[in-house]
Amino acid sequence: MERKELFHEGKAKRLYLTDDPHYLLMEFKDDITAFDGDKKSEFPRKGEFNNQTSAFLFNYLESYHIPTHFVQAVSDSAMLVRNLKMIPIEVVVRNIATGSLVKRYGVEDGMTLSYPIIELFLKDDSRHDPMINETHAYAFGHCTPEQMRTIVRIASKVNAVLKSFFDRRGLTLVDFKLEFGYGEGEIFLADEISGDSCRIWDKKTGKKLDKDRFRHDLGDIESSYEELMFRVLNKEHKPD
Ligand SMILES: Nc1ncnc2c1ncn2[C@@H]1O[C@H](COP(=O)(O)OP(=O)(O)O)[C@@H](O)[C@H]1O
Ligand SMILES: [Mg+2]
Missing domain, CATH: 3.30.470.20 (ATP-grasp fold, B domain)
Incomplete structure:
Protein backbone atom coordinates (compact mmCIF):
# COMPACT_ATOMS: atom_id res chain seq x y z
CA MET A 1 0.00 0.00 0.00
CA GLU A 2 1.40 3.38 -1.02
CA ARG A 3 2.22 6.07 1.55
CA LYS A 4 0.50 9.38 0.73
CA GLU A 5 0.45 12.71 2.56
CA LEU A 6 0.79 13.25 6.31
CA PHE A 7 -2.66 13.08 7.90
CA HIS A 8 -1.86 13.72 11.58
CA GLU A 9 1.27 14.20 13.63
CA GLY A 10 1.08 13.46 17.37
CA LYS A 11 3.70 13.40 20.10
CA ALA A 12 5.00 9.91 19.37
CA LYS A 13 3.59 8.88 16.01
CA ARG A 14 2.75 10.12 12.51
CA LEU A 15 -0.27 8.97 10.55
CA TYR A 16 -0.10 8.97 6.76
CA LEU A 17 -2.93 8.50 4.28
CA THR A 18 -2.60 5.58 1.88
CA ASP A 19 -4.15 4.87 -1.52
CA ASP A 20 -7.04 3.19 0.34
CA PRO A 21 -9.07 5.63 2.52
CA HIS A 22 -9.92 2.79 4.94
CA TYR A 23 -6.28 2.42 6.01
CA LEU A 24 -3.54 4.62 7.49
CA LEU A 25 0.18 4.11 7.85
CA MET A 26 1.20 4.61 11.47
CA GLU A 27 4.86 5.52 11.87
CA PHE A 28 6.39 5.41 15.35
CA LYS A 29 8.79 8.29 16.07
CA ASP A 30 11.89 8.18 18.27
CA ASP A 31 10.44 11.08 20.31
CA ILE A 32 9.41 10.47 23.90
CA THR A 33 7.24 12.84 25.97
CA ALA A 34 5.75 12.83 29.46
CA PHE A 35 3.58 15.03 31.68
CA ASP A 36 1.21 15.95 28.81
CA GLY A 37 4.10 16.87 26.52
CA ASP A 38 5.90 19.17 29.00
CA LYS A 39 8.95 16.88 29.20
CA LYS A 40 10.41 15.91 25.80
CA SER A 41 13.35 13.93 24.48
CA GLU A 42 14.17 11.24 21.92
CA PHE A 43 16.30 8.15 21.73
CA PRO A 44 17.50 5.98 18.86
CA ARG A 45 15.31 3.04 17.72
CA LYS A 46 12.54 3.89 20.21
CA GLY A 47 10.07 3.96 17.29
CA GLU A 48 11.17 0.48 16.21
CA PHE A 49 10.85 -0.93 19.72
CA ASN A 50 7.34 0.47 20.20
CA ASN A 51 6.14 -0.52 16.73
CA GLN A 52 7.33 -4.09 17.10
CA THR A 53 6.03 -4.44 20.67
CA SER A 54 2.63 -3.05 19.60
CA ALA A 55 2.45 -5.16 16.44
CA PHE A 56 3.10 -8.34 18.41
CA LEU A 57 0.55 -7.50 21.12
CA PHE A 58 -2.21 -6.42 18.70
CA ASN A 59 -1.69 -9.62 16.74
CA TYR A 60 -1.79 -11.61 19.99
CA LEU A 61 -5.05 -9.90 21.07
CA GLU A 62 -6.59 -10.60 17.65
CA SER A 63 -5.94 -14.30 18.28
CA TYR A 64 -8.28 -13.89 21.30
CA HIS A 65 -10.91 -12.30 19.00
CA ILE A 66 -10.32 -8.76 20.29
CA PRO A 67 -10.99 -6.34 17.40
CA THR A 68 -7.97 -4.08 16.87
CA HIS A 69 -6.99 -1.51 14.23
CA PHE A 70 -3.83 -3.49 13.42
CA VAL A 71 -3.50 -4.87 9.89
CA GLN A 72 0.20 -5.65 9.50
CA ALA A 73 3.67 -4.34 10.21
CA VAL A 74 5.11 -2.71 7.09
CA SER A 75 8.60 -1.85 8.34
CA ASP A 76 10.59 -1.90 11.59
CA SER A 77 8.97 1.36 12.69
CA ALA A 78 5.58 1.45 10.91
CA MET A 79 2.34 -0.50 10.73
CA LEU A 80 -0.76 -0.41 8.57
CA VAL A 81 -3.90 0.29 10.62
CA ARG A 82 -7.61 0.77 10.02
CA ASN A 83 -8.54 4.45 9.61
CA LEU A 84 -10.89 5.06 12.55
CA ILE A 221 15.67 4.04 28.72
CA GLU A 222 16.84 2.70 25.36
CA SER A 223 18.00 -0.69 26.65
CA SER A 224 14.86 -1.09 28.79
CA TYR A 225 12.51 -0.48 25.83
CA GLU A 226 14.65 -2.88 23.81
CA GLU A 227 14.51 -5.49 26.58
CA LEU A 228 10.72 -5.12 26.78
CA MET A 229 10.45 -5.72 23.00
CA PHE A 230 12.70 -8.79 23.10
CA ARG A 231 10.86 -10.26 26.08
CA VAL A 232 7.44 -9.67 24.49
CA LEU A 233 8.63 -11.22 21.21
CA ASN A 234 10.25 -14.03 23.27
CA LYS A 235 13.57 -13.53 21.52
CA GLU A 236 16.97 -13.58 23.09
CA HIS A 237 18.07 -10.16 24.25
CA LYS A 238 21.73 -9.55 23.51
CA PRO A 239 22.80 -6.20 25.01
CA ASP A 240 25.99 -4.83 23.35
N1 LIG B 1 -6.52 3.67 13.91
C1 LIG B 1 -6.46 4.99 14.08
N2 LIG B 1 -7.12 5.83 13.23
C2 LIG B 1 -7.06 7.17 13.39
N3 LIG B 1 -6.38 7.79 14.38
C3 LIG B 1 -5.71 7.00 15.26
C4 LIG B 1 -5.72 5.58 15.16
N4 LIG B 1 -4.97 5.07 16.19
C5 LIG B 1 -4.52 6.13 16.89
N5 LIG B 1 -4.95 7.29 16.35
C6 LIG B 1 -4.66 8.65 16.81
O1 LIG B 1 -3.40 9.01 16.26
C7 LIG B 1 -2.65 9.77 17.17
C8 LIG B 1 -1.41 8.96 17.53
O2 LIG B 1 -0.30 9.72 17.66
P1 LIG B 1 0.35 10.11 19.06
O3 LIG B 1 1.70 10.58 18.71
O4 LIG B 1 0.18 9.02 20.07
O5 LIG B 1 -0.63 11.33 19.42
P2 LIG B 1 -0.94 12.09 20.77
O6 LIG B 1 0.19 13.02 20.97
O7 LIG B 1 -2.23 12.78 20.43
O8 LIG B 1 -1.11 11.03 21.84
C9 LIG B 1 -3.52 9.97 18.40
O9 LIG B 1 -4.22 11.19 18.29
C10 LIG B 1 -4.48 8.79 18.32
O10 LIG B 1 -5.70 9.04 18.97
MG1 LIG C 1 -0.36 9.14 22.06
Whole structure:
Protein backbone atom coordinates (compact mmCIF):
# COMPACT_ATOMS: atom_id res chain seq x y z
CA MET A 1 0.00 0.00 0.00
CA GLU A 2 1.40 3.38 -1.02
CA ARG A 3 2.22 6.07 1.55
CA LYS A 4 0.50 9.38 0.73
CA GLU A 5 0.45 12.71 2.56
CA LEU A 6 0.79 13.25 6.31
CA PHE A 7 -2.66 13.08 7.90
CA HIS A 8 -1.86 13.72 11.58
CA GLU A 9 1.27 14.20 13.63
CA GLY A 10 1.08 13.46 17.37
CA LYS A 11 3.70 13.40 20.10
CA ALA A 12 5.00 9.91 19.37
CA LYS A 13 3.59 8.88 16.01
CA ARG A 14 2.75 10.12 12.51
CA LEU A 15 -0.27 8.97 10.55
CA TYR A 16 -0.10 8.97 6.76
CA LEU A 17 -2.93 8.50 4.28
CA THR A 18 -2.60 5.58 1.88
CA ASP A 19 -4.15 4.87 -1.52
CA ASP A 20 -7.04 3.19 0.34
CA PRO A 21 -9.07 5.63 2.52
CA HIS A 22 -9.92 2.79 4.94
CA TYR A 23 -6.28 2.42 6.01
CA LEU A 24 -3.54 4.62 7.49
CA LEU A 25 0.18 4.11 7.85
CA MET A 26 1.20 4.61 11.47
CA GLU A 27 4.86 5.52 11.87
CA PHE A 28 6.39 5.41 15.35
CA LYS A 29 8.79 8.29 16.07
CA ASP A 30 11.89 8.18 18.27
CA ASP A 31 10.44 11.08 20.31
CA ILE A 32 9.41 10.47 23.90
CA THR A 33 7.24 12.84 25.97
CA ALA A 34 5.75 12.83 29.46
CA PHE A 35 3.58 15.03 31.68
CA ASP A 36 1.21 15.95 28.81
CA GLY A 37 4.10 16.87 26.52
CA ASP A 38 5.90 19.17 29.00
CA LYS A 39 8.95 16.88 29.20
CA LYS A 40 10.41 15.91 25.80
CA SER A 41 13.35 13.93 24.48
CA GLU A 42 14.17 11.24 21.92
CA PHE A 43 16.30 8.15 21.73
CA PRO A 44 17.50 5.98 18.86
CA ARG A 45 15.31 3.04 17.72
CA LYS A 46 12.54 3.89 20.21
CA GLY A 47 10.07 3.96 17.29
CA GLU A 48 11.17 0.48 16.21
CA PHE A 49 10.85 -0.93 19.72
CA ASN A 50 7.34 0.47 20.20
CA ASN A 51 6.14 -0.52 16.73
CA GLN A 52 7.33 -4.09 17.10
CA THR A 53 6.03 -4.44 20.67
CA SER A 54 2.63 -3.05 19.60
CA ALA A 55 2.45 -5.16 16.44
CA PHE A 56 3.10 -8.34 18.41
CA LEU A 57 0.55 -7.50 21.12
CA PHE A 58 -2.21 -6.42 18.70
CA ASN A 59 -1.69 -9.62 16.74
CA TYR A 60 -1.79 -11.61 19.99
CA LEU A 61 -5.05 -9.90 21.07
CA GLU A 62 -6.59 -10.60 17.65
CA SER A 63 -5.94 -14.30 18.28
CA TYR A 64 -8.28 -13.89 21.30
CA HIS A 65 -10.91 -12.30 19.00
CA ILE A 66 -10.32 -8.76 20.29
CA PRO A 67 -10.99 -6.34 17.40
CA THR A 68 -7.97 -4.08 16.87
CA HIS A 69 -6.99 -1.51 14.23
CA PHE A 70 -3.83 -3.49 13.42
CA VAL A 71 -3.50 -4.87 9.89
CA GLN A 72 0.20 -5.65 9.50
CA ALA A 73 3.67 -4.34 10.21
CA VAL A 74 5.11 -2.71 7.09
CA SER A 75 8.60 -1.85 8.34
CA ASP A 76 10.59 -1.90 11.59
CA SER A 77 8.97 1.36 12.69
CA ALA A 78 5.58 1.45 10.91
CA MET A 79 2.34 -0.50 10.73
CA LEU A 80 -0.76 -0.41 8.57
CA VAL A 81 -3.90 0.29 10.62
CA ARG A 82 -7.61 0.77 10.02
CA ASN A 83 -8.54 4.45 9.61
CA LEU A 84 -10.89 5.06 12.55
CA LYS A 85 -12.92 7.90 13.98
CA MET A 86 -11.17 8.19 17.34
CA ILE A 87 -13.06 8.54 20.62
CA PRO A 88 -11.08 11.18 22.59
CA ILE A 89 -11.04 9.15 25.81
CA GLU A 90 -8.10 7.39 27.44
CA VAL A 91 -9.18 4.18 29.15
CA VAL A 92 -6.76 3.27 31.96
CA VAL A 93 -6.77 -0.20 33.51
CA ARG A 94 -4.84 -0.80 36.75
CA ASN A 95 -3.81 -3.98 38.54
CA ILE A 96 -1.28 -2.44 40.93
CA ALA A 97 -1.47 0.98 42.59
CA THR A 98 1.17 3.46 41.44
CA GLY A 99 1.57 6.90 39.83
CA SER A 100 -1.45 9.21 39.86
CA LEU A 101 -3.62 6.63 41.68
CA VAL A 102 -1.32 6.89 44.70
CA LYS A 103 -1.32 10.70 44.55
CA ARG A 104 -5.10 10.88 44.20
CA TYR A 105 -6.21 8.32 46.78
CA GLY A 106 -3.21 7.95 49.11
CA VAL A 107 -3.04 4.18 48.68
CA GLU A 108 0.28 2.40 49.09
CA ASP A 109 2.60 2.47 46.06
CA GLY A 110 3.00 -1.05 44.65
CA MET A 111 -0.11 -2.46 46.35
CA THR A 112 -1.84 -5.22 44.40
CA LEU A 113 -5.44 -4.12 43.82
CA SER A 114 -8.14 -6.60 44.90
CA TYR A 115 -10.06 -5.78 41.72
CA PRO A 116 -8.86 -4.16 38.46
CA ILE A 117 -9.65 -0.43 38.34
CA ILE A 118 -10.90 1.07 35.07
CA GLU A 119 -10.66 4.86 34.77
CA LEU A 120 -11.66 7.26 31.98
CA PHE A 121 -9.80 10.46 31.07
CA LEU A 122 -10.61 13.02 28.43
CA LYS A 123 -7.74 13.08 25.90
CA ASP A 124 -6.86 16.78 26.13
CA ASP A 125 -3.24 17.66 26.96
CA SER A 126 -4.10 21.38 27.34
CA ARG A 127 -6.36 20.42 30.28
CA HIS A 128 -4.03 17.68 31.55
CA ASP A 129 -6.41 14.88 30.53
CA PRO A 130 -9.11 15.44 33.18
CA MET A 131 -10.76 12.38 34.67
CA ILE A 132 -14.35 11.82 33.51
CA ASN A 133 -17.06 9.21 33.98
CA GLU A 134 -19.36 7.55 31.44
CA THR A 135 -21.99 10.30 31.66
CA HIS A 136 -19.49 12.97 30.57
CA ALA A 137 -18.74 10.83 27.51
CA TYR A 138 -22.46 10.62 26.60
CA ALA A 139 -23.19 14.28 27.45
CA PHE A 140 -20.27 15.53 25.32
CA GLY A 141 -21.30 13.23 22.47
CA HIS A 142 -18.10 11.16 22.46
CA CYS A 143 -19.82 7.77 22.48
CA THR A 144 -23.13 6.05 23.21
CA PRO A 145 -23.83 3.89 26.29
CA GLU A 146 -23.75 0.84 24.02
CA GLN A 147 -20.31 1.80 22.66
CA MET A 148 -19.07 2.42 26.22
CA ARG A 149 -20.23 -1.04 27.28
CA THR A 150 -18.25 -2.50 24.37
CA ILE A 151 -15.18 -0.41 25.28
CA VAL A 152 -15.25 -1.50 28.93
CA ARG A 153 -15.81 -5.13 27.95
CA ILE A 154 -12.84 -5.02 25.55
CA ALA A 155 -10.63 -3.23 28.11
CA SER A 156 -11.37 -5.91 30.75
CA LYS A 157 -10.65 -8.69 28.29
CA VAL A 158 -7.39 -7.03 27.16
CA ASN A 159 -6.37 -6.89 30.81
CA ALA A 160 -7.13 -10.56 31.44
CA VAL A 161 -5.32 -11.69 28.29
CA LEU A 162 -2.27 -9.43 28.66
CA LYS A 163 -1.90 -9.98 32.41
CA SER A 164 -1.37 -13.69 31.94
CA PHE A 165 0.71 -13.12 28.79
CA PHE A 166 3.15 -10.83 30.64
CA ASP A 167 3.17 -13.15 33.63
CA ARG A 168 4.39 -15.98 31.40
CA ARG A 169 7.17 -13.66 30.18
CA GLY A 170 8.29 -13.03 33.79
CA LEU A 171 6.72 -9.56 33.80
CA THR A 172 3.98 -7.82 35.79
CA LEU A 173 1.39 -5.75 33.93
CA VAL A 174 0.96 -2.93 36.45
CA ASP A 175 -1.37 -0.65 34.44
CA PHE A 176 -1.97 0.50 30.87
CA LYS A 177 -3.85 3.03 28.75
CA LEU A 178 -6.04 2.14 25.76
CA GLU A 179 -7.63 4.25 23.03
CA PHE A 180 -10.60 3.22 20.92
CA GLY A 181 -12.09 4.28 17.61
CA TYR A 182 -14.97 3.22 15.42
CA GLY A 183 -15.34 2.38 11.78
CA GLU A 184 -18.01 0.57 9.78
CA GLY A 185 -20.29 0.50 12.83
CA GLU A 186 -17.78 -1.32 15.02
CA ILE A 187 -15.51 -0.39 17.93
CA PHE A 188 -11.83 -1.26 17.53
CA LEU A 189 -8.91 -1.08 19.94
CA ALA A 190 -6.52 1.49 18.40
CA ASP A 191 -3.35 3.51 19.03
CA GLU A 192 -0.48 1.49 20.58
CA ILE A 193 0.41 -0.99 23.32
CA SER A 194 4.02 -0.39 24.27
CA GLY A 195 6.34 0.83 26.98
CA ASP A 196 4.84 4.29 26.36
CA SER A 197 1.31 3.19 27.23
CA CYS A 198 1.89 0.45 29.83
CA ARG A 199 3.69 0.12 33.14
CA ILE A 200 5.55 -3.18 33.20
CA TRP A 201 7.82 -4.43 35.97
CA ASP A 202 10.15 -7.41 36.01
CA LYS A 203 8.57 -9.99 38.34
CA LYS A 204 11.82 -10.94 40.08
CA THR A 205 13.79 -7.69 40.25
CA GLY A 206 10.99 -5.12 40.06
CA LYS A 207 12.92 -3.32 37.29
CA LYS A 208 10.66 -0.91 35.41
CA LEU A 209 10.63 -1.50 31.63
CA ASP A 210 8.44 1.44 30.61
CA LYS A 211 8.08 5.20 30.34
CA ASP A 212 8.56 5.69 34.09
CA ARG A 213 12.30 5.36 33.35
CA PHE A 214 11.97 8.60 31.36
CA ARG A 215 9.41 10.29 33.65
CA HIS A 216 11.59 9.82 36.71
CA ASP A 217 15.07 9.90 35.08
CA LEU A 218 15.87 6.30 36.01
CA GLY A 219 18.35 5.88 33.11
CA ASP A 220 18.79 2.97 30.62
CA ILE A 221 15.67 4.04 28.72
CA GLU A 222 16.84 2.70 25.36
CA SER A 223 18.00 -0.69 26.65
CA SER A 224 14.86 -1.09 28.79
CA TYR A 225 12.51 -0.48 25.83
CA GLU A 226 14.65 -2.88 23.81
CA GLU A 227 14.51 -5.49 26.58
CA LEU A 228 10.72 -5.12 26.78
CA MET A 229 10.45 -5.72 23.00
CA PHE A 230 12.70 -8.79 23.10
CA ARG A 231 10.86 -10.26 26.08
CA VAL A 232 7.44 -9.67 24.49
CA LEU A 233 8.63 -11.22 21.21
CA ASN A 234 10.25 -14.03 23.27
CA LYS A 235 13.57 -13.53 21.52
CA GLU A 236 16.97 -13.58 23.09
CA HIS A 237 18.07 -10.16 24.25
CA LYS A 238 21.73 -9.55 23.51
CA PRO A 239 22.80 -6.20 25.01
CA ASP A 240 25.99 -4.83 23.35
N1 LIG B 1 -6.52 3.67 13.91
C1 LIG B 1 -6.46 4.99 14.08
N2 LIG B 1 -7.12 5.83 13.23
C2 LIG B 1 -7.06 7.17 13.39
N3 LIG B 1 -6.38 7.79 14.38
C3 LIG B 1 -5.71 7.00 15.26
C4 LIG B 1 -5.72 5.58 15.16
N4 LIG B 1 -4.97 5.07 16.19
C5 LIG B 1 -4.52 6.13 16.89
N5 LIG B 1 -4.95 7.29 16.35
C6 LIG B 1 -4.66 8.65 16.81
O1 LIG B 1 -3.40 9.01 16.26
C7 LIG B 1 -2.65 9.77 17.17
C8 LIG B 1 -1.41 8.96 17.53
O2 LIG B 1 -0.30 9.72 17.66
P1 LIG B 1 0.35 10.11 19.06
O3 LIG B 1 1.70 10.58 18.71
O4 LIG B 1 0.18 9.02 20.07
O5 LIG B 1 -0.63 11.33 19.42
P2 LIG B 1 -0.94 12.09 20.77
O6 LIG B 1 0.19 13.02 20.97
O7 LIG B 1 -2.23 12.78 20.43
O8 LIG B 1 -1.11 11.03 21.84
C9 LIG B 1 -3.52 9.97 18.40
O9 LIG B 1 -4.22 11.19 18.29
C10 LIG B 1 -4.48 8.79 18.32
O10 LIG B 1 -5.70 9.04 18.97
MG1 LIG C 1 -0.36 9.14 22.06
